[in-house]
Amino acid sequence: MSPAPTPPLRLIFLGTPDFAVPTLETLLALPQAQVVAVVTAPDRPAGRGRQLHASAVKEAALARGLPVLQPTNLKSPDFQQELRSYAADLQVVVAFRMLPEAVWAMPRLGSVNIHASLLPQYRGAAPINWALMHGETQTGVTSFFLQHEIDTGPLIFQDVTPIAPDDDFGSLYEKLKVAGAALAARTVAAIAAGTAPSIPQQLSAELRPAPKLSKDTGRLDFSRGAQELVNQVRGLAPVPTACTQLPDGRGLKVFRAAVAVAPAEATEIPTPPPAAGTWRTDGRHHLRVATADGWLDLLEVQLEGKKRMSTAEFLRGTKINVP
Incomplete structure (x- = not known):
């Protein structure tokens, strides 16, 4: 039976x-x-x-x-x-x-x-x-x-x-x-x-916590390295979103970014880059910020009160005054 x-x-x-x-x-x-x-x-x-x-x-x-x-x-x-x-x-x-x-x-x-x-x-x-x-x-x-x-x-x-x-x-x-x-x-x-294991967690000094996100978590600090900032943007997109301010003080959300590759034309990006936090744009395709170790390309952004868009779209409708 x-x-x-x-x-x-x-x-x-x-x-x-x-x-x-x-x-x-x-x-x-x-x-x-x-x-x-x-x-x-x-x-x-x-x-x-x-x-x-x-x-x-x-x-x-x-x-x-x-x-x-x-x-x-x-x-x-x-x-x-x-x-x-x-x-x-x-x-x-x-x-x-x-x-x-x-x-x-x-x-x-x-x-x-x-x-x-x-x-x-x-x-x-x-x-x-x-x-x-x-x-x-x-x-x-x-x-x-x-x-x-x-x-x-x-x-x-x-x-x-x-x-x-x-x-x-x-x-x-x-x-x-x-x-x-x-x-x-x-x-x-x-x-x-009745076959589930029960394995004690092993602690070590290399463990990283994952605390609740705060408003400060999203602020981009350009004194950090470019790849660190790329990772910060990735970790916060599409919500709650990394953010910064344009040189004129307007708030800008950043949804995609990349470590910029220096173009052949040395005039587009000064080498070596100037002080961290310096903005540069060609007014058409590129919006870049100097970081601790190179340039950060902002690829997809959203101006406060506007919709999310590619940087090329953004620059077609927005004038950026940079030094």
Whole structure:
């Protein structure tokens, strides 16, 4: 007589932005699991009318007929009682806020998080941005069991994702969104089978954090090297965007930049370059700024109050007065 089939794990999914939606959809199709409820952020006012908008995860959950919980306080006894009523075996967390222990330790198998870096590198709120800003050539996704300190729990699985030279935050976000969904499916299947590893994270002096981005993170400091600034632009494009000021003080967002290659005509770019922060333009194609070690080409920009455009388009409609 064959043994009775093992029932699927009862899952609660916690997530908010569109980054988490592919993982939710993948888990809904996983035979080893049954998503019984979704926890997401409360609706937020957005747009010109400041009307309330649901999170991407809420929209996806409602489309599948799933119960949705939107607590304002994760420590609320009422919320925790409602959460407990779903009798989850496991919780899966993707791009959600920090959980109190009473929540992450509630299921019998605990809670797992899908993080967009190769932990223990880039612990924190903005791992994709910081990997790009540091010029990494690879990153990835990690599944791990939650514990007290953020992003420190035992590792389960990791998948590496190469970073292409032309990747920016937007393109890498899309790659890792898909990679994270596949990793979550593999992780939940292993936990259901009782074969998931639990590997303590190894600390070292070379670890880089990934703190929340601030307004200062986006300001371009031309006393730095050109490649550092290129990486900064990549790590912040298309949002929240690197920024600077034109010589006349107008604000300028920068979406793409490159280390400038000196042209044959020595008159176009003085050699060696002048002081860092010196602007040059031919008024047609090039808008360049001197950095600590060469020239930075601004390739795609947005003047305050205008639309995003290539530098050639920008220069056709904007006069830049440079020394």
